[in-house]
Amino acid sequence: MDGRAKRDLVLGGITIAAAALMTMTAGPALSANIQALLYGGEANQLLAVSAILNVALVLFAWRRYVDLRSESGLRKAAEERAAFLTLKDALTGLRNRHTLLSEAVAYLRKTAKRGRKAVLLLLDLDHFKTVNDVNGHAIGDATLQLVAGLVEASAPEGALTARLGADEFGILFSYEAARQDTVDAIAEKLIKDLNQRLDVAGASIHTGASIGIAKAEPGCETIEHMLRRADIAMFASKNAGRGRYHWFDESMERELNMRNSIESGMRDGIPLGQFVPYYEQQIDLATGKLLGFEMLARWEHPTRGVIPPDIFIPIAEETGMIADLSMSVMRQAFEEAKNWDASLTLSVNIAPSQLKDPWFAHKIVKLLVESGFPANRLEIEITESALIENIGVAQSVVGSLKNQGIRLALDDFGTGYSSLSNLRALPFDRVKIDRSFVTSMGSNAESTAIVNAITRLSDSLGLPVTAEGVETPEIEAKLKTLGCFQGQGWHFGKPMDVGQVRALLAERNLLPVRRLAAPAGERIRELRKAS
Template identity: 40%
Template sequence: MSALDAWELPTSCGIWCWYSNATAAFVPWLSQSSVPHEQLIEQNRRFDAALENMNQGLCMFDADRRLLVWNKRYLEIFGLEADQLHVGMSQRQIIEILVGLGRYAAGTTVDALSEGTRTSLIEGQATSILRELADGRTVSATHRAMSGGGWVATFEDVTERRRNEDRITYMARHDALTDLPNRMALHEFGNGMLGQPMPGRSLAVLCLDLDRFKLVNDGFGHAVGDQLLRCVAQRLQREVREGTTVARMGGDEFVVLHRVKDLKAAEALARRLIASVSAPYELDGLRVEIGMSAGIVLSGEMDRDVTQLLQNADLALYQAKSDGRGTFRVFEPQMDESARARLNLERELREALTNERFEVHYQPLVKLSSNDVTGVEALVRWRHAERGLVSPAVFIPIAEETGLIVPLGEWVLRRACEDAKRWPAHVGVAVNVSAHQLRQRNFATMVFSILSESGLDPSRLELEITESVLLEETDANLETLHVLRSFGIRIAMDDFGTGYSSISYLRRFPFDKIKIDRSFVREIGEKPEAAAIIRAIIGLGQSLNMTTLVEGIETDIQRNAVLSEGAHEMQGFLFSPPRPAQEVDALFKVEHSKNKVA
């Protein structure tokens, strides 16, 4: 039976009708109405269908707050049986039933729910109120006042939508790979911690950067790299206490926000984090080892924005990586001054490149058995208007980091080929190539173009690369080197013996020359093992049919020592320091005249 059964209405006053599924409505109509009875029934049928197919639960109350209409969806949302509601019951009675059945979250009272409805209706417009249910769902209740009194209340289960919104909000503030807070959340947490200082405690900001991560990523693939980052995140979280924030800034950079009583505590944390992250990893059967560097800064009494602290900690991190990695450095004010000076130098470097304020000096490569010059190495110099000649050790790292090494390297190569074209045909020219240059897809094409423009025979050009070139994108770089060598260009490995895998790369690429690093030469006569290492490298080069050149020869003792071990060539101040192009021109003119007289 319908919930309207309790209403006794004379048919002379109008008609009443009830709807299936315990949905009821009172629809008064005058008996004199001109609308045919059949049309009324059809309209009521449509109204019934609309109510029963709503996605929202619905209740209608009159001006006395008594129930007139409800639908099936309302019963489903709140888990009510059809006979628990009836027309004419008050809204408070319904709320009492729901609270008594434990439908609302713990602590929800009848008075609070009633007051929420009253307040929303006073505001004069449809207002939604979120109701938390005991089973974890969230229901949005909207109240719309009707003219003449009463209101319509609709109820929508928004649990899934709320979860999706919460998930979107969470994802916007967290790193998808590691589930750590991201950059945006880090700033919120940091500013919050600064805004609520603790007596006797400072906020320590630690900027962390993984060492050798790129080698793992490139060598084993991004899947292993991602797995490694997740493992690093887990280790960092294990090493900190509750209330400490560990965030990922992107790439292989992390940040830790940690309250400490003094700098020693922050340093102890940095050591612990570095040790934990640097321990070996077992990833899908692979043993992986990396390291980590850290920069530390402590907040002061006036600090209220974490942005500056992050910048300072990053400067300290940069210093730690410059000092050899695998360690930490504490921010000092002069680091900020150094950073500004570096930015100025970068700006001036760009201007110098635009205005071609660079020079190429050349250091002779000498055949040990005859003391003849077989070639020269091109070394770039920056002639600064105020500083004079700026050391390459100062500006080359900046050029590498900013990418300026690509246009600068092209300029040096072009100038070296043009200069070499003036010298005797047996004299080659060696030009250093960085990993950034070789990474350019058009590098080989650019080299061929310069050779064509200058008219220099490709066999007279020697490109020197360091191990770092092969550590990055090995297959692509090796392919480029093979293309260059097939064109007649010679390829030399520079600074041999200072890297991790020099010997393994000799197996993968047939270098024409090995340049033994000067660090081994300095110790000849002081450490017996220095001569033994040089002997081994020279023997290796001979067995692979590669020319061996020893760098940094400054004394006759050093020259005689490497000559006795079988080295082919030398380079160093004993014969000549790097010289401007015009002095090299004069050198070859002198040699030419001597040969002519002979």
């Protein structure tokens, strides 16, 4: 028995005792005093005072008893609320993760006995952070409550529904083994409902959802295993473009393990210098002269060999390692390229996340100073998609780079964004035509027309053009007729490592000989000439 319960018991006892005492003393006292008043006798003042005190004590005890009963009721309601919160999600009223895990054990056992299949559907909202950022957390909470209602309404009878995380919901239910299409129908309905505009407290919300599905089967018999598999399948839905659902299969887990292995290897490999620059030639189409190189990153893995960027760049951007990787590779390239002929330029493509960094220009300048690479030989390539994401910061960064004499190129031009407005908004020195248009010029007249239009537009703005993806002599010839000035691609050679670049430059007399230390005899002759 706790302290409060003991206090309630004691106070109740006092109240009863006071009432009994009042009955024993106040009753006779009142009777005697009343008779004295009626028949002219003398009232007993002591008994009267005793009676009054007993009445006061009873009233006081009763008032305290009522107050404590009220407090006890409030305490009980609070305890019931606390118990509810341990079982339910406070915002949506659905089960929380802990409750789902607890109830799922019996549910899975019961489902197996009935000869049905158990399945877990895991739903994650696609753009919920944007909902909070744009509309505020009150609308965000209302959106979650609306989604919870849709989840509850879509769940079959007897299903266990839960809010598992910030914007993550789960439905554990059973189905006939031969009717897997019933699970697909539920997932499709949720995707359809959540891909529509939602009216939330007067705000028009669009979030969308991605779903992963995992069923109980040999090797996946517990709710923990099902949650893991459903999460992997949901991750696959996100990677496939969002707004869709996937059933788990073994290949997804292998891909996830491979991805995690790559991420772990990158965290070790960047500081160890395993990521190195490769160089793709940029050629003057009219004369065939080598104008410079575009720097590309490669991963020289100690056991797997050279790994191309399409394997590790997406993971680097997703995990936030892209800035460190880029700076590491640029430092190596600047150290090497400063010793090339002064006519050769170096182009570097930066990630969208780097352009959001207000200190990016400062970091580049610092790198140039430390390496000794001239700013006027550097060309920073910026994609249109990076500009769209944060045009305000981009303008500030670009202005700082231009002030240092660094040149700027608009990369992937013509891929569907507001290209002309970007050309007018920022002081670019060059336009690079996306390789998707260039490589298809030989078979697609529309691509040729687009390349021609971009070339003419750039020429009218006084901007030279570089065509990426020049892979055949025929494409090179077409580009020349269209007036394209510069090209790069496998037709001129595959990307080269530093040793291959040095050999090429030495062959073309573009690698000045560095006189590190003249022989003693030569130094003596120079001193004699000087004297």
